[in-house]
Amino acid sequence: MNIYIHIGSTKTGSSALQHFLNKNSNILSEHGIAYPDVGIVSDAHHLIAATLHPMAFKMHSNVIPDNIDQKLEFFYSRVEQFLTAARNVRTHSAILSSEYLWGEFQPEFYAHWREAFKDCNLHLYAILRRPDQWVQSSYLQALKSGEGRAYADWYRQFKSSPTSGTDYYQVIKRWADNLGIETVYIRTYENLVSNNSLFNDLLKTINPHANFFDKLTYSSRLVNPSPTQEMAELLLSINSSNIQVDHKKTLRKLILMNLKKRDIGELLEILPLGERNAVALAYKGVIGNIMREYIGSDQKRQFFKSWLA
Template sequence: MERRKLYIHIGFHKTGTTSIQTWCFNNRILLLNSGIDYVDCHCVEKNHAMFALTLNPTLVSKCRSSGFFKGLNEVNRYKYENQDSQQVYSDLKNYINNSPLNNFLISSECFLEGIDYNHLYHHLKNIDNLDIKIIVYLRPQISWLKSVYKYVVMDKDLRFSGHVGDLPQIEMLNYFNTLENITSVFGEKSLIVRNYIQEESGDYLIKDFINHALNIDITLYNDNVVNENASLNDFEISILNYLWMLEKNTGVRSFFIENFIYSRYFSWLSFLKCNKIKLSKKIKNNLESSNLLLFKKYPNLKKFNLTNVMDDK
């Protein structure tokens, strides 16, 4: 019997994950005809976060308290809040065993959110004759920080302090350690690491994902790839940076977000530049050391550095 293969696309965050998921969901038939099944089992909102969330009850609680589930319809919200990992992975096993195909794909950034990979491996090893391939895209840390900062700074609930070092994902940016946590469980041959290149055209990422990460030959005739998570422009960021100096209980910042950011009154001033990203020397040195190990172990990666970072003393 030919061995089957499960591709798990885990992000990173801010590397076009939503665009990839949307394309794969909208083109399931095309992928099926090419031998890849974008798994329909527990696919909610075009992604497979269910397989990750059930491995981390704490993450489910965070999603509930942050209002993440509020945007879902009642049926999907119930699924997220009441499924258990044993049942979810049993469903995946049955889905794979009953499929005529040998290649399967699931995708969710939540696999990076405090998941115990031993727990994940425990569930997947129950599926006979299955090889695991984990796909991850890496974005230069500075580009990543700017992008995610522009996103979280809009949080009207003020859960983010305004300082880059307080971003909950900052530890993930030690790419080497993050990848080592994965390979220590699944093995080095399980990992597929690719560069996320922001400057390329929108369909570049989809083509790279299909042709290189999945290693299948699909000619894309409909290359309209939409940026699913548009961020703020530089002027809007500079205003928000200033508003962090105000007392949070004045409501000024929330008012600005609700009445100006979302209506894009300032988009015509986007030529103004915001401040450079600031990192503590400790964080900067940690990331630089991590990158040296990263590029030594994965020589196929295009190198990136932290030379554009200002030290926050």
């Protein structure tokens, strides 16, 4: 069986894609593509992905055991249930999706994934966002959740954490090398959005001749509201203040409630231009590594064209 592991990255429409796949799972299975209802939380296979993750398992402590031996038993049993569910509907391919899988992990993490799927043909599918947009979106999410550090202090820790996955190249390479994955599919968020193919691209990757898209139910293109630079600064001032935690939550909620939802793919400008340019410059080497190793010569110009805007 072919297993397509969608690892993210974060902030690239993963939740919308997972909702789309889960909502259409019955139709997809009729056409040979399984999105098994195993380990699902919020439409994604988060329970499978979080079990061996160094931190994410804590967010599901009511289900995932803390003991390492019990964790391993939980992980392998859920993977077997996932594969059994896919086989039961007689599909040729299955999709496993969770942005918890985005990051750089220890060798034993990948070793267990490789062992669990040893009898499958593995494919890696990753969506990358223009670095300055990805970093801004990540910081914005942190502000919405109560982050009280200024951008520079937050980013210093963010980029030094392996689980943040700031080095796109290393994230992809570790998955490919440690699991022996030969087929790696990399897309840019911007190209998928501009081509209106965020939802269908993975399905077309699995089956280039698929002709069932008119039978699927699609989600709205509107996404959560994003504040302006001034509003982001207001959120920061609230988060870093000495007022009570509950009051901070209420104020953040009021601010976000009064913002209009934006169209998917709309550019963020919550950081000054100099900060955005600094991120773009820092990623030149990472992008170069990806293009050399994973992008065909005939695709390079088009692949990152939207990132040059």
